[in-house]
Amino acid sequence: MIDDRPVLLETRGRSLHITLNRPRAINALTHTMVRLIDEALTAAERDGTVTSVVLTGAGERGLCAGGDIRALHDDTRAGGRASLDFWRDEYRLNARIARFPKPYVALMDGIVMGGGVGVSAHGSLRIVTERSRVAMPETVIGFVPDVGGTHLLAAAPGELGTHLALTGRAVGAADALLCGLADHYVPTRRLPELTEALAASVTAEEVARTVRGFAEEPSTTEPGELAAQRDWIDACYATDSVEEIVRRLEDTAASASASASTAPAAADVVAELGGRSPLALKVTLAAVRRAARLGSLEAVLDQEFRVSARIREEPDFVEGVRARIIDKDGSPQWKPATLAEVDDSTVARFFAPLGPDEPELGLAPGATATGTA
Numbered sequence: 001m002i003d004d005r006p007v008l009l010e011t012r013g014r015s016l017h018i019t020l021n022r023p024r025a026i027n028a029l030t031h032t033m034v035r036l037i038d039e040a041l042t043a044a045e046r047d048g049t050v051t052s053v054v055l056t057g058a059g060e061r062g063l064c065a066g067g068d069i070r071a072l073h074d075d076t077r078a079g080g081r082a083s084l085d086f087w088r089d090e091y092r093l094n095a096r097i098a099r100f101p102k103p104y105v106a107l108m109d110g111i112v113m114g115g116g117v118g119v120s121a122h123g124s125l126r127i128v129t130e131r132s133r134v135a136m137p138e139t140v141i142g143f144v145p146d147v148g149g150t151h152l153l154a155a156a157p158g159e160l161g162t163h164l165a166l167t168g169r170a171v172g173a174a175d176a177l178l179c180g181l182a183d184h185y186v187p188t189r190r191l192p193e194l195t196e197a198l199a200a201s202v203t204a205e206e207v208a209r210t211v212r213g214f215a216e217e218p219s220t221t222e223p224g225e226l227a228a229q230r231d232w233i234d235a236c237y238a239t240d241s242v243e244e245i246v247r248r249l250e251d252t253a254a255s256a257s258a259s260a261s262t263a264p265a266a267a268d269v270v271a272e273l274g275g276r277s278p279l280a281l282k283v284t285l286a287a288v289r290r291a292a293r294l295g296s297l298e299a300v301l302d303q304e305f306r307v308s309a310r311i312r313e314e315p316d317f318v319e320g321v322r323a324r325i326i327d328k329d330g331s332p333q334w335k336p337a338t339l340a341e342v343d344d345s346t347v348a349r350f351f352a353p354l355g356p357d358e359p360e361l362g363l364a365p366g367a368t369a370t371g372t373a
Helices: 031-046 069-077 082-098 149-154 160-167 173-178 188-199 204-214 226-237 242-254 262-274 278-294 297-311 315-326 344-349
Strands: 007-012 015-020 052-057 062-064 104-108 111-113 125-128 133-135
Touching (some): 007 188, 015 031, 015 188, 031 082, 052 062, 052 188, 062 104, 069 315, 082 297, 104 188, 125 173, 125 204, 149 278, 149 297, 160 262, 160 278, 173 226, 226 242, 226 262, 242 262, 242 278, 278 297, 278 315, 278 344
Parallel strands (some): 052 104, 062 111, 104 125, 111 133
Antiparallel strands (some): 007 015
């Protein structure tokens, strides 16, 4: 008999296993799943026999493809408030995972995107495999990275996080490790053996030691790409203007002195950004820059809640989901259609405190919308 509960819980020795169980949807998160994970963490925190929490995803495709975008789209289109309630609980869960007092081991095997990053990359022990594809792809659908994603990307070396935030590109194990989105690489075939060893690990120190004992260097057949691209990425993205980023990328793509690999790589990014929502690009860049100044995850999550609450009021989110996920025509009609039409005052509005009828998340009450405490 197939168990269709969206979250499965199983105690194995000293580990509590939380399995996201919507494999046909690549375990996309619903509000119910967020609540069930939170309840499981409460039980694990109180249970003295539980040494670690292990997060996995059902099926062969990945840990979690993100939030249930179709449900968020439908609620937004109908003018509902369910999306706000979902984000409020989801972001609080993200913060809780980051501060969880016991080892939280996330097996980031396969696809890990959006909300999947939120329930894994804030954990204390984050494991990627040769199958991992990690991304914050929100700009593709006219949205902005959330679930603490701007906090993680702002902390990546140089401008790598800015590059990933604006393009929404997925990275493999080596690049996830480089960007600070994961801690260890373990081949997929060894994950069952690792989970058995974790079940026998009695202390937090032993859990960490067990994970380190299974860790390897990423396979040479799946090398990272970003380390070799740091020079041009850092040079092109080191500005607070999306227009200037695009101009620098165009110059790099056209440069006679650019290497044989650099020019086409920069040209590819220009093409990608040209297909993204201009509004989402500008708000995303501002969000990453502000996240770097805010510092704490809680303050960034408060900021992301403001942005998410406002971006849903714009037409691009509904249009992006329609074009990419529902109709799949790949031709979103963005409004505004150009970067020039999105001015600084429009961007700033996304970061202003919310009105009394939509309370802020309130994880970091001392934080302000300007990025200072």
